[in-house]
Amino acid sequence: MxxxxxxxxxxxxxxxxxxxxxxxxxxxxxxxxxxxxxxxxxxxxxxxxxxxxxxxxxxxxxxxxxxxxxxxxxxxxxxxxxxxxxxxxxxxxxxxxxxxxxxxxxxxxxxxxxxxxxxxxxxxxxxxxxxxxxxxxxxxxxxxxxxxxxxxxxxxxxxxxxxxxxxxxxxxxxxTAVDASLEMKVQNYTYSIDELNNLNFEKYKIITMTAHRRENYEHFEGMFKAIRKIVDENKDVLVVYPVHLSPIVRKWASEILSNHDRIMLLAPLDLPDMINLISNSYMVMSDSGGLQEECTVFNKPMVLMRDTTEQPEAIEAGAVCLAGVDEASIYENTQRILHDVDVYNRMSNVKNPFxxxxxxxxxxxxxxxxxxxxxxxxxxxxxx
Structure with missing residues (x-):
């Protein structure tokens, strides 16, 4: 042959x-x-x-x-x-x-x-x-x-x-993202940085967050203000944000999200750290395409901070909420998932469509x- x-x-x-x-x-x-x-x-x-x-x-x-x-x-x-x-x-x-x-x-x-x-x-x-x-x-x-x-x-x-x-x-x-996520997931995982190993996943509702898309640059101020307001109003919420290397992203993250004891701004994470962080989190907030797939692998509700998506399957299945980029919409949709147990349970019990x-x-x-x-x-x- x-x-x-x-x-x-x-x-x-x-x-x-x-x-x-x-x-x-x-x-x-x-x-x-x-x-x-x-x-x-x-x-x-x-x-x-x-x-x-x-x-x-x-x-x-x-x-x-x-x-x-x-x-x-x-x-x-x-x-x-x-x-x-x-x-x-x-x-x-x-x-x-x-x-x-x-x-x-x-x-x-x-x-x-x-x-x-x-x-x-x-x-x-x-x-x-x-x-x-x-x-x-x-x-x-x-x-x-x-x-x-x-x-x-x-x-x-x-x-x-x-x-x-x-x-x-x-x-x-x-x-193939599902294949990769399943390969990277490890029981009793040890993260490569102490900040993640010291997280209290039982005390806090940990939200893994990412934001980086260039078409959202003009919306970062409102997006990040919504996230800070959510953390301020929910004492049991802690946000972990591995910040993209883009200077524009880092500028807005520093101006709005820094100096808060329940917002953890980190350097970009290795993939095993990121996958295992998502799998252990309460929910996800992101403008990412890939995270829509990864959060469904581990049944984590997601607030998608975009106006459009090329992957509507998770939205149609009910695992992802398309919140747009408006400050008020991001805040309201996230609050609903955090406080309505029925909504959270529905979103976290969806068959993976991917x-x-x-x-x-x-x-x-x-x-x-x-x-x-x-x-x-x-x-x-x-x-x-």
């Missing part, structure tokens, strides 16, 4: 957190694949934190990151460097994830070199080209170009079908089937 040359490409911490289990699945099937992992370095320290957590070592790092990098710089540099890498390695298939500039640039390079592209996390849509920006357009482009589209859920499948993508190119896999922990293995098998390397049929994820 002739092995197929697979190149997996990603460049940011969120991609790594969802793709390391995919890398491991492909490298576990050496009878089928010769697998190479290329990282672009769109993120640097944060990217390697995740890689180290999974014990994944890249074969090549393009090291593109520089200070104050623009979208145009990131995209054009990835395109140029990936073009050279693809010509050298000449893979049979290129695997990308999601909606980043790494994904966009690598896909365009693959298309230019007539290499089959496989898109993990295909079909996510807000149907608003500027929310999230530029990710919505990135993911649309990649789905139009891709030869194999791995849609996490039936919602994503229908998005693709509505855009004219042929059904035979689409596979429902579940979310996956069953087998997405990465499905992806490897579907690629093997695509190349005729196996006759084994693996069942699709049965999403809600």
């Amino acid at each position: 002739n092995k197929k040359k697979v190149m997996i490409v990603f460049g940011t911490r969120p991609e790594a957190s969802k793709m390391c289990t995919v890398v491991k699945a492909f490298k576990n099937h050496t009878e089928w694949f010769e697998t190479q992992l290329v990282v672009t370095g769109q993120h640097k320290e944060q990217l390697y934190q995740v890689l180290d957590s999974f014990g994944v070592i890249p074969d090549l790092d393009l090291e593109i990151m520089k200070e104050n990098q623009s979208l145009a710089y990131v995209t054009s540099t990835i395109l140029q460097k990936m073009d050279s890498v693809l010509k050298t390695f000449n893979p049979d298939i290129l695997i990308v994830h999601g909606d980043t500039q790494t994904t966009f640039g690598a896909t365009l390079a693959g298309y230019f070199n007539k290499i089959a592209v496989c898109h993990v996390e295909a079909g996510l849509r807000t149907h608003n080209n500027y929310s999230p920006w530029p990710e919505e357009i990135n993911r649309k482009f990649v789905d139009d170009v891709a030869d194999l589209l791995f849609a996490p859920t039936k919602v994503n499948l229908h998005n693709l079908l509505n855009e004219g993508i042929k059904r035979e190119h689409i596979y429902i896999t579940g979310q 996956g069953d922990g087998k997405a990465s293995e499905r992806i490897a098998h579907y690629v093997a089937q695509y190349f005729g390397l196996t006759d084994h049929i693996i069942e699709a994820f049965d999403s809600l």
